[in-house]
Amino acid sequence: MLTLDTHLQLVLDLVGVFAFALSGGLVAVRKRLDLFGVLVLAAAAALGGGVIRDVLIGRVPPVGVSDWRLLSCALAAGLVTFFFHPGVERIGRFVRVLDAAGLAVFAIGGSLTSLGEGMDGVTSVLVGVVTAIGGGMIRDVLAGQVPEVLRREMYALPALLGSTLVVLAHHYDVINPVVVWGCVLLVFAVRIIAVVLDLNAPKPLRTGANP
Amino acid sequence: MLTLDTHLQLVLDLVGVFAFALSGGLVAVRKRLDLFGVLVLAAAAALGGGVIRDVLIGRVPPVGVSDWRLLSCALAAGLVTFFFHPGVERIGRFVRVLDAAGLAVFAIGGSLTSLGEGMDGVTSVLVGVVTAIGGGMIRDVLAGQVPEVLRREMYALPALLGSTLVVLAHHYDVINPVVVWGCVLLVFAVRIIAVVLDLNAPKPLRTGANP
């Protein structure tokens, strides 16, 4: 099988879900949503990417609505944010590290899931990226803001890089746990570097016609 | 079968679709959308929850795009809103009662549909809630506003309560028409009480850090 070690992957999935759910909860708190809004945005951020992934590859019901462990983890993070949001804001740096781990696990895991369902390479790269960034996009659309990933920060690029590498490894039949974990670590490292150096994707040039 | 009496359920479904479509049409009129926008928002509010439900549980094509009765009902409500919106606003209280009935039927009906397709309990609770609130969320996102259900009013809670009860009844094998109708009435009653007493879900505490 192409999957990561099952037990370890669950742990990492839960880390990713928790981190993404914190981000969803924080956006909801900043937008002054109510308790239900905080829980929905936490769940949407944490599970939305996986739901899109599963709908695209025809795996229903999506794991995001059927696995109570992921769902409970997302709702727990939502409750934590609701009650302790000043504290969560204060450890923002730590949350970003968790978030980078989530990005890495979701991108590589998404591509592997897609390959495992027999999807081809192009599809699997895309599915990996969508798994990693889809939840955050749903979170932002529901919160009434243009998705952050489209505006600033190098967030999607590490996911694209990692998903491409893992799909290539699969294509050339050199996939094994070391390669997979290497890809996960690479995504994590690139994302952390982008955060530390405050790297941003380039913007289109301004022109007189586009003030 | 776990479904409600078919004929009665169709009548109730149509009531729910009509009420939700009125809400979609009113939001569109307030946002100054054109005729097509009013019809799309009416259809999205009325049928969107069911479409998400069916996509999540793998029932394609979703009933919202294949059943001409539901679709016609939604479009008719859209036309009514387009031409007579001041009148519809004026009977706002009556529309809210219809809307509460829609919420109840969609939540319980959504969970029963999910159970009927062999989904497990956690999934079916979620699917019921999503069926009930999904249409309104799509309506608001398309209209450029943060979904109302995330901001205020006790709207999702009755749906969650009813879906949980009907799933529990199914789990303990005590499901029958009386129980199902009891759940529908309970959701309706709780929602009406929330409207009358103007109950809202709690908001996160403000802090100095979140002005």
Next chain:
Amino acid sequence: MLTLDTHLQLVLDLVGVFAFALSGGLVAVRKRLDLFGVLVLAAAAALGGGVIRDVLIGRVPPVGVSDWRLLSCALAAGLVTFFFHPGVERIGRFVRVLDAAGLAVFAIGGSLTSLGEGMDGVTSVLVGVVTAIGGGMIRDVLAGQVPEVLRREMYALPALLGSTLVVLAHHYDVINPVVVWGCVLLVFAVRIIAVVLDLNAPKPLRTGANP
């Protein structure tokens, strides 16, 4: 088979994808999104309608995430917009002609795809319209604006007209390449006329109660 000539259809699909992707890229540039945002909005506008179509009729993975030709074409248009957006704005009239062609091909092609998968008439009309306007709606929601198609311009009506005619032709068993191409041309012509005459769908009447 009900499809258009395969080779010709691919060419037209690519024209439509390219035109829709330019529209997505331009919206992203105007909203000052970064390079990744421009590429995502280009891809969403160009491929989003087809992805919704395929999810609704159960054809997974959707062609928008599995066909590298469509995807490459969308990303190429996104890059063109990113680097040469003042030029793309300047040939806006030509882009609108391409866009009308895209609308026509997507609407008729969407309905034919749906009929080909065994969907009934009502579903196939809706699926055709959703294929044609879905991408633009996703583009606008991601860019934080109310979808243009809901606010102004006669954009969806030609699609609805063409999809209805092609579904009727299929129903009365008089479908053949001439009829199909006639429908495509009709949609194209109606849309161009609407653009030239600046036709708009009617708006709801203002009232004192809705200032």
